[in-house]
Amino acid sequence: MNTVTQTGRQETAAPAIELRGISKAFGPVQANKDISIRVMPGTIHGIIGENGAGKSTLMSILYGFYKADAGEIFINGNLTPIPDSQTAIRAGIGMVFQHFKLVQNFTVLENVILGAEDGALLRPSLSKARGTLKRLAEEYELNVDPDALIEDLSVGHQQRVEILKALYREADILILDEPTGVLTPAEADHLFRILENLKREGKTIILITHKLREIMHITDTVSVMRRGEMTATVKTAETSPEKLAELMVGRKVLLRVDKKPAAPGANVLEVENLRVVDEDGVERLKGISLNVRAGEILGIAGVAGNGQSQLLEVLGGVAHGTGSIRIKGQEIDLTGKHSDAQSRRARGIAHVPEDRQREGLIMDFTAWENSVFGYHHDPAYQKNKFLMDNAAIQNETEGKMERFDVRPPDPNLPAKSFSGGNQQKIVLAREIERNPDLLLIGQPTRGVDIGAIEFIHQQIIELRDAGKAILLVSVELEEILSMSDRIAVMFDGKIMGERLPQETDEKELGLLMAGVNGEVA
Amino acid sequence: MERMPKWADVVLIPLISLLIAFILSGLVIIAIGEDPVAAVQMMVKGAVGSTYGWGYTLYYATNFMFTGLAVAVAFHASMFNIGGEGQATLGGLGVAVVCLALPWPHWAIALPVAVLGSALFGALWAAIPAYLQAKRGSHIVITTIMFNFIGASLLNYLLVNVMRPVGSMDPATAKFSEGTHLPTLHDILAVFGIPFSKAAPANISFIIAVLACFGVWLLIWRTRLGYELRAYGKSEPGAVYAGISPVKIIMVSMLISGGLAGMMAVNNVMGEAERLVMNSVEGAGFIGIAVALMGRSHPFGVFLAAILFGFLYQGGAELALWTSIPRELIVVIQALVILFTGALDNMVRVPLEKLFLTLRKEDV
CATH class of the missing domain: 3.40.50.300 (P-loop containing nucleotide triphosphate hydrolases)
Known part of the structure; x- marks a missing residue:
């Protein structure tokens, strides 16, 4: 060491x-x-x-x-x-995990004493915990309503409950x-x-x-x-x-993204009054309107779960919505026969999904099988009416892996055996090399190591400089600020406002992300 | 990184599992006071010791190949089709309808139509559970089980009330006409001058089953449909992202699966019984699950596993016939094989993976 x-x-x-x-x-x-x-x-x-x-x-x-x-x-x-x-x-020792370990339909108090009850009867433990919680809240600014159900609490409050759990168990570390x-x-x-x-x-x-x-x-x-x-x-x-x-x-890293000012052209994507209702009947997008021009990156900032995922999904043809989406002035089918992801690709929309392991890749498929995923209907990949041309796909994949510096450059390895950054490069190579008009990209660098982040950001900027429209969704505010040419902030299924990156800062965006708008909305 | 070489995964693990199953079976035979060595000899002799034995082994294997492939195709789309039994029953109905509909002049004309008929009826029987799964979210396992019972009852009704020849006391259709009788392996091999038992029921359906294995391999690994089917089987959100319709994949994979199960009837109804009787499938639909599990859902694995189970069936029948070992014990042996090759896969896999890891470490 x-x-x-x-x-x-x-x-x-x-x-x-x-x-x-x-x-x-x-x-x-x-x-x-x-x-x-x-x-x-x-x-x-x-x-x-x-x-x-x-x-x-x-x-x-x-x-x-x-x-x-x-x-x-x-x-x-x-x-x-x-x-x-x-x-x-x-x-x-007390531990607060990244993914909380709370019982959703228990109250804060019940969660705090879970596993630390004093006896078979709950009442004495509960009243003791109530006192302790009150004291801890005053001492450390850890205020949470002890009788609230976990499922009704915000993520920030749930995290406080995790900290309270540890402190209740008298953690010093x-x-x-x-x-x-x-x-x-x-x-x-x-x-x-x-x-x-x-x-x-x-x-x-x-x-x-x-x-x-x-x-x-x-x-x-x-x-x-x-x-x-x-x-x-x-x-x-x-x-x-x-x-x-x-x-x-282990080497020098460029932390700032190096890019020229954007030279935006005509509108590529126009969205008007887009609404999405999820399976539980909850309205997740409440009338979104936005546009992305050629040669420009529109960054969508927001805390995870405020509708950004639904926006990407509905644009990518993964989910259904109502309203209007136009690509290069042409209306897109939102609910009918041509509302699926295949049809969107045919219209020049490429989509790098937020969760590449769940959606963007089939983890058990090889790199070459994944490198045509979603584009497998392309006649270039068919040998004849019945069979796919696996050899041609493998060949093409070798080139893609080389150009996008995927390591190891072996098309026959399953996707799951690549690191997060290399998995993302496989997805990016697939989507970017189709030369789309619009690239939807969600959390481009989540779970990606710093070295690969640099490369991925460069690829996105290059695509922008080639005159393509890019819609970038990320929960990393730094990434939004450094990559975007324009920033829209989403909160609770609505666009809270648009800012230019050079005219705003994390504080202002943070307020918008929390649903506070200084201007008259 | 691979945990162990591929050959170990596909060859070594099933072999070790099989060995454990046989050792345990031997212990059970000893426990009831019989001689396991003699029993094994009897089984081997009975199943593969003569062309007569082979004829039965391959006859059973043909059934299991069809039902095993049916389960395997559905598995690739992550559909657990346990309705092979019912689909094969209905496939029998399809064969009977075809064979009784016309006075067929020659089997070569009747066979393709019968294959289509059996596949169509089997596929139709799978279509209803598939539709309920795709559109309604009713679990395919539950609905296919129910359709096994419904299929059996339907056939029962049809045989007793509709298809039974007038004056017959037997709930079965009339004998199929001469022009639908399929050539047996005896007939086929005689062309090449190879002697084969005349009495054994193995017939040309075996060749169709082998072709079906190859066809399924092409479908799964070489066609776009197979690609989509496997993608959906691995990840439904991934499939939706790629624009693959889950409804389409569920329907198509189950139709193919049901069709394959139905085609089994060409072997047992058209090739052997030459009429449709009650309970003609005799559990082959369920054996198909074990065959697909043991064969790792790969058509070649299904081919080998089907032959193994054919051997167990025929060898077991011989054992029950010639020794005092009861027929139930054969079921025990088959159950042990299924248990170890299917359900207890990890019991062999995990230690073996560890062994390979330590071996590799020493190499480095």
Whole structure:
């Protein structure tokens, strides 16, 4: 291990957590390699790294989900083997998972005491928890209505319940796994205030994230992981985002997107009064109107679940809606025989879906089978009336994989054996090389490592510069701000407003994303 | 990254599973006080020790190939068609209607029409559950099971009240005419001068079944329909994203599946019984599920598994005939084979994968 700066030497207290030489392998994959780390009490310690760098494995070992192959765990200076999560909780460790583990139709109070009841009867536990919750709410700004049902709470509030659960179990060490992924900027700021309060009360916090901005904003110390190894532990004040990115990826990375000003042409996509009602009868799009011009990227900002997915789906022919969609002035069939995804492709709409593993790729199919997915009706891929021309498809795929730098460049590997970034490149190669008039692209870099993000952004910009219209949906505000030529913000199935990226900032967009509009709407 | 070589997945795992099933069967035979070695000898001799034995083994295998392919095709579209029994029953009705409708001059003319008739009736019987699944979301497993019973009852009614020849006490159709009698393997092989048992029921349907295996392979891995079918089977949201209609795939895959199950009737009704009787399918529809599971839904795997089950059927019948081992025990052996090759797949797979991983590590 290559520790740049060993922190906390001057402090006399024992580290709240110390890991020594932790190793863990899954089959031939070494997820954690000889990892040592010291987290001092009363600090916020960030762990940053790309997907698959081993952050989650390390935390799962600390929380007793996995057993390390080698290494020792010290809690407050004492050697503490953690065989299961019960032991971790007794040792004062609390974990807030990325995907909450709450019972949806229980109240906040019931969720808090679940698994920590004092006896067979619930009433004494519930009233004790009510008191504790009240105290915690005052101390840490953790206000939640104890009698509200989880399903009625916003995501930000649900996360608070998770934190309350950990504190109720008297956790002194709190681990948060990608906590801001689902939050609005305002909610994230509130979370950071809570974390500051917790720190002031002497709690130790470990924050796992891939967002450099958060690390710089809130942590005291940061550890960087790469390919299962801890490459550095540094004081946050003594580092910079560029330096951290380089440590994560192992080479210099361009964090800003390099692009010329847009030269927009005529309207390619015109949407008027688009409405979508989902299977449960809930109106998810409430009259959307927007346009995208040739040679321009329209970015759709918004907290996940405010209708962006439905917008992409209905444009891509995956879902049905009412209203009007025109491509190059031509009306598109929204409900009839030609409202499916095949027909949309025929009209020059390419679609990189938000969830490539669920929709964009068949994970068990090979790369070459996936490289024509959705375009498999193209006569170029048919040998005759009955058979597909598999050899021709394989040939074409080899070229695509080379041009889009897919690694390994083997068309016969199943999609599931590629990394997230390479899977996304397979989808992008398929959609972009069809030379569409309009590219719909959702969460282009979700689950993609930093090195591939750069490449993917370049490809999108190149397509824009070739005079194509691009509709970009992303929950990463940074990505929206750096990629878009125009930004529309969605909230609750409506467009809250449009801004130009050079005339707005995260704060203003954040307010729009939360449904607050300064202007008269 | 592959966990283990492909040959281990498709050859080694079924073989090991089979071995475990046979060892356990041997223990059961010992437990009831019989000699397992003698039993195995008896089974092998009975099933493949003579052309007569082969004739029966291949006859059963033909049935299982059709029903196994039926289940396999549906599996690729993630449809679990357990209605092979009913579809094959109705396929029998199709064959009977064709054979009794006209005074056929020669089997070569009757056969293609009978194949079409059986496939059409089988497909129709699968079409109703398929429609209910595609349009109404009624689970295909439930509806196909129900249609097995409905099919049996329908046939019962037709045989007793409609198709039974006047004066006959037997709930069966009249004998099919001479012009519909299919050539047996004895007749076919005689052309090449190869002697084969005259009494065994294996007939030209076996060749149709082998062709069907090849046809299904082409369909699944070489055609656009097969591509769409597999895509839908792996991921419905993915299929919708690609513009593949789930309704179309459910309907088409079930129609093909039902058609294949129905075609079994060419073998047992037209080729063997030469008239339609009650319960002519005798459980082959259900064996098809085991055959498809064991064959990994691959047509070649189905071919091999069908022959294995044909062997078990014929060998088991011999065993029941010549020893005091009861017929029920044969069912136990078949059940063990199904259990280990189908349901308990991971019991062999997981340790084997680990073994290959450690072997590979040592290589590195």
